[in-house]
């Protein structure tokens with residue numbers, strides 16, 4: 001079966017740009033044309049209108065995880081037990097929410113400035129559970145979310161069924177004020193389309209390594225060419241090791257998702273003619289589900305640490321898992337109702353915090369989106385550009401201070417530990433897939 005992203009398939013593609021060939025000189029080089037790299041390029045172009053900025057991607061731009069994600073614009077994560085008000089982790093949670101709030105504002109600003117039509121919905125989303133025991137300490141969680149600036153309320157039973165059009169979920173916390181939903185491929189393609197004239201993009205140009213040069217510049221080597229620049233921003237997320245940056249303490253995760261056909265008028269009527277919605281699980285390996293504005297259902301219920309990419313045969317197995325998840329919520333849906341299934345890579349860290357660093361003079365890098373890079377990547381791109389340009393702000397300082405990804409044991413110890421942890425989390429999320 002084909003690995004085909006439903007969001008990309010429904011987004012008008014832009015003409016391909018040439019691959020890199022020969023040697024190029026630039027003032028600035030951005031590596032990776034996802035949300036982070038594109039926002040970095042936009043910000044650099046604004047800060048340095050006369051500069052020559054080059055942007056490189058190993059494939060077509062705007063077609064990686066930035067187009068393949070579930071489209072949640074995250075201002076408030078589900079607070080963990082140690083992050084509840086009064087606990088040791090609350091102060092950090094509050095700071096993270098303030099950063100994420102600023103990140104969602106960055107998305108709103110980009111969408112408005114570039115007139116990006118990406119089905120942006122300022123509707124909040126739900127942290128919902130099938131097993132009522134998976135939503136504990138509701139009052140403390142609501143108080144924590146309120147204290148961190150969210151709008152939040154508890155909803156359960158019939159009221160929840162009426163809102164979501166499925167009896168699968170028993171209870172939920174709706175969370176708004178910053179949290180939003182969008183069509184990810186349309187958002188990132190909009191960023192690509194709006195690139196200013198002083199940004200030159202080369203597609204299908206994988207960078208294989210970075211080389212310091214005698215006069216202080218850095219040379220990025222690609223398969224058929226190279227770019228020499230004084231300042232380089234690495235925005236590769238899960239792929240950061242590919243340019244030789246091995247110390248980010250981040251690791252890749254491969255996720256898979258499916259999108260159905262649009263529901264028929266009759267199916268939609270029987271659901272109760274509900275508004276589009278998004279549901280996140282309270283467990284790390286639980287399902288993310290959306291009802292889209294064009295009445296399709298999207299489900300993402302696999303996330304794996306792997307040492308090699310999923311083959312198409314393996315994706316077919318994951319798709320059966322998607323069907324099971326769909327049928328728990330909408331029993332009439334079957335495998336033939338799935339129009340698209342795809343995979344994507346994100347970058348995770350042990351602490352949940354990013355790697356956001358000045359690697360050395362002229363070289364800056366970010367990774368470790370931890371599944372919230374639609375908003376955070378939009379902000380990090382700008383902040384990385386500002387930092388490398390010598391600007392500072394309380395927000396930038398706050399991001400730098402929180403950027404402590406944690407320590408990872410060396411491989412193969414890490415591989416074994418990660419696989420074990422995934423198994424445990426999969427069991428814990430069994431009722432929520």
Ligand SMILES: Cc1cc2nc3c(=O)[nH]c(=O)nc-3n(C[C@H](O)[C@H](O)[C@H](O)COP(=O)(O)OP(=O)(O)OC[C@H]3O[C@@H](n4cnc5c(N)ncnc54)[C@H](O)[C@@H]3O)c2cc1C
Pocket residue numbers: 031032033034035036037056057058059060061062063064065066067068069070071072073074205206207208235236237238239242243255256257300343344345346369370371372373374375376377
């Ligand atoms: C299935 C799925 C669901 C997700 N859901 C959500 C969600 O709902 N909300 C949310 O906030 N986040 C979500 N995420 C995470 C989100 O997609 C990422 O955080 C975000 O896309 C990060 O953007 P980025 O630009 O940093 O990285 P990417 O989008 O991964 O961009 C990196 C770019 O680098 C390019 N590249 C790789 N190697 C090289 C090389 N050697 N040379 C040049 N270029 C290279 C890639 O082609 C890619 O275009 C999800 C991710 C997945 C996979």
